[in-house]
Amino acid sequence: MSPTLVVILVGCLAAASCALVGSFLVLRRMALLGDAISHAVLPGIVIAFLLTGDRAALPMVLGAGALGVITVALVELLNRSRRLKEDASIGVVFPALFSIGVILISRYASQVDLDLDCVLYGEIAYTPWDLIFFGTTSIGPKALWVNGGTLLLNILLVGLLFKELKITTFDSGLAASLGFSPVLVHYLLMSAVSVTVVGAFESVGAILVVAMLVVPPATAYLLTDRLGVMLGLGIGLGMVSAVVGYGVARWLDASIAGAIAAVSGVLFILAVALSPRHGLLSKLLVQRRLGRRLAEKLLLSHLTEGPLVAADVESRFGWSARRLGRVVSRLEGAGKLRSAGGSLHLTPAGSDEGR
C-alpha cells in the first residue's frame, strides 16, 4: 500500500469513528467532554506504557479507556456534588489529569518515543511506517488496525443501540420511563468516546481528535433534522476533511492533522452560511421576502382609504423615494396598483387584497 493511501485511509477511518460518537456528544451538548477526554487519556497511555515498557496497542487502549471513564466519572461526581457547575468540573479535571500525564512523561519516559508534540497534534505522516507484526510477518500499519478496530466497535455500538442512543439523547426522561437506563447508555457512549479518542490519539493527536469529534457532526447538525442523516453526513464531512486536508498539507508542506482540522472548520463556516434550512443566506432571503410582502400589504391597505400622493406615503411610512419606487413598481407589475397624475390608485385586484 502506498504511504499516501495509508495516511488518507487512517484519516478517513479516524474521521468516521469520531463522527459516529461525536454526533451524540454534539446533540447531548457534551462536546467539551470529548475535549476533556481527549486530554485526560494521556496519563492512561503513559501508565500503560510504563507498565508494559512498549507501545503495544492494546494496553494503551485499555489504559486510555480507563482514564476516559474516570474523567467522565470525576466530572459527574463534582457536578452532582453541586460544588461546581459542569463547565468548571470539566475545566478542573482534564488539566489536572493532563498535567499528571505530562509530568509522568518528562520524569520517566522522556528518552523514549512518546513525544509530547505528537500527543497534541499527532504524526499521521509517520503512520505508514509504524507497522504491526503478527509473529514476524508484518500485517500492515498499526494505525490502520487500531482506527479500523475502533470504527468497527463504534458501528457495532451505534448499530445495536441506535434506538437507545436516540431516545436517551433526545428525551432522557421518556427513556427512563420506558425502562432504558440513560446512565448505562451514557457510560457506554463515554467508553466508546474514550476508546475512539485513544485509537485516533496516536495518529492524529489530541486536538485533531476534538476537531473530528465535534466539527463534522456540528456541521451535519446544521444540514439536517434527522439523526440517521446526521450520522451519515458527519462521517462524509469528516472524510472529505481528511482527504482535502491531506492535499492542503502536502501543498503547504505543513502538519496534516492541523490541515484536516482547518478544512473541517472551513466546511463548518460554509454550512453556517449556506445550509438550505438553517443557513444565514436562506434566513436572509426569507427575511427579505417577508419584508417585501409586508411593505406591499401596508401600502395596499393604506390606499383603500383613497388615492395618496407619493410624498405623502413617503412621510407616512418613513420610506425613501427609492424604496417606495421599488414597492410601487412591484405592485404595478402585479396589476394591483397604478400611478396616475402623481398619486397612487388601487386597481380592483389591489383593493381586494388591501381590505
Next chain:
Amino acid sequence: MDPLSFTARNVLAGATILGVTGGVLGCFALLRRQSLLGDALAHAALPGVCLGFLISGSKSPIPLFLGAMAAGLVGALFIVAAVRWSRVKEDSAIGIVLSVFFGVGIVMLTYIQRLPGGNQSGLDKYLFGQAAALVPEDVQLMAILSTIVLVLVALAWKELKVLAFDRDFGASLGLPMRRAEILLTLLLVTVVVVGLQTVGVVLIVATLITPAAAARQWTERLGVMVALSAGIGAAAGIAGAMTSASVPRLPTGPAIVVAASAVLVVSLLLAPQRGLVWAWLRERRVTGRIRRENLLKDLYRIGEDRGDWGRFVSAPQLMGVRGVSAPRLATSAGRLSSQALIERRGDDLRLTPEGLDRAAGVVRKHRLWELYLTRRLELPSDHVHRPAEAMEHALDATAVAELERLLGNPTHDPHGRPIPGGSKPGVASKPGVASKPGDAANGGPQPVPDDVDREVRP
C-alpha cells in the same frame, strides 16, 4: 541562604504574576459559567502567535503577544457569532473554535518550522509552555499587562460583579452590561496570552479555573473569593516554580496545575460550609435519625393495628415494612435501645414507655401534616402519605404548634386514624399514658380502617 538562579527567579516571578491575575479573572469566568472559554481562547491564540512571528520575523515578545491577543479575540467573536447565527450550541461552538483555530495554528507552526531559520523560532514552547525560557523582558511584559488587567478589574468592579451574577438585572439597572462583557473577554484574552509562555495552551484553563473553584468553596462573597483565588493562584505558582526548580525534569506548568488541583481537592473536601466531608457527616447523622424515627413509627403503627404496644415485634416483620436490611435495623435498634427507647428480646423489639412517647410524637407530626395537606392544599387523602413521610422528620415544635393552631387541634388524620398526643384532654390523649405497654385491655387509641371517615373537613 540558597540564592535562586537567574532562570528560577524569572520563572518564580512569572508564575506568581500569572497565578494572581489568572486567579482573579478565573473567578468571573467561573461564575459566568464560561470556564472553558479560557481554554478556547488559549488554543485560538496559537495562529496569532505564528502570524506575529511571520509578520515581525522575530520572536520578540510584543508582536507575538499582539498576534495572540488578536487571534484570541477573533476566536471569542467566532464563538459568539456561531451561537447567535447558527443553531449550534455553545459547547460545540467552543469545541469548534478550539480545535479549528489550533489546527490552523499547527499548520502555520509546522510551515514556519520548515522555513529557513524557522526551526529555531522556539514557537513550540507555546504549546506546553516552557517557563524556563522566560527572559526578564517577558516577565516585565507580563507584569505590565497584569497590572493593567488588575486595575481595570478594580475600576469596573461593580459592573463585573453584576455581570457575574445576574446580567439581566444589571441591564435593567441601566448598567453597561454589553461593554462589561466585552471588557471581561478582553481581560480574559490578555491573561490567557500572558500565561501561554509559562504554562502552555492546554493548561491555561487550569490557572484560571482551578484556583477560582477552590476559592469558591470557602466563601459566599465575591471580594473574598477573588482575593482567595489570587492567593491560591500565587501559592500554586510559587509551589510549582520551586518544585520544578529543585526536581530535575519536572516541567513548571504541570507542576503549577497539580499544586492548584491539590488545593482544590482539599477545599472541596474540607471547606467549612461546603466541604464534602462535613456534608457527608451531616447527611449520615440525619439519615441515622430518620431511620431511627422510622423504626419508632413502625413499631407504633404495628402496635396500633394490634391494639397493643406491649407485645414484641419480630425483626422480619419490621424489615418488611419499608425494606430495611437486617444490619441497618440492628444499627438503629442498638442506638434506640441504648437510649432506652426500645427493649430488645433477641431479635424482637418493643417500645418502652419513653419510646412510645417519642414514637407518638413522630406519628403525630405525620398525621398533622397529612391533615394540613388535605385541608389547606386540598390534596386527596391518598396523595398525602408520601410528603408526610418526609415532613415528619423535619417539623420542629414551633411548626407543630402552628399546625395545631391552624387545624384547630384536630383529633384524627384524613384516613380517620387518631392523632396521638394532642393537647386537648380527653381525645386521643398520649398513648403512653392511656395504655402502658403490655396493657392492651386499657384501651388506648383504637385502630381504624383506612376507608372510614374520609370527610373530616370542618
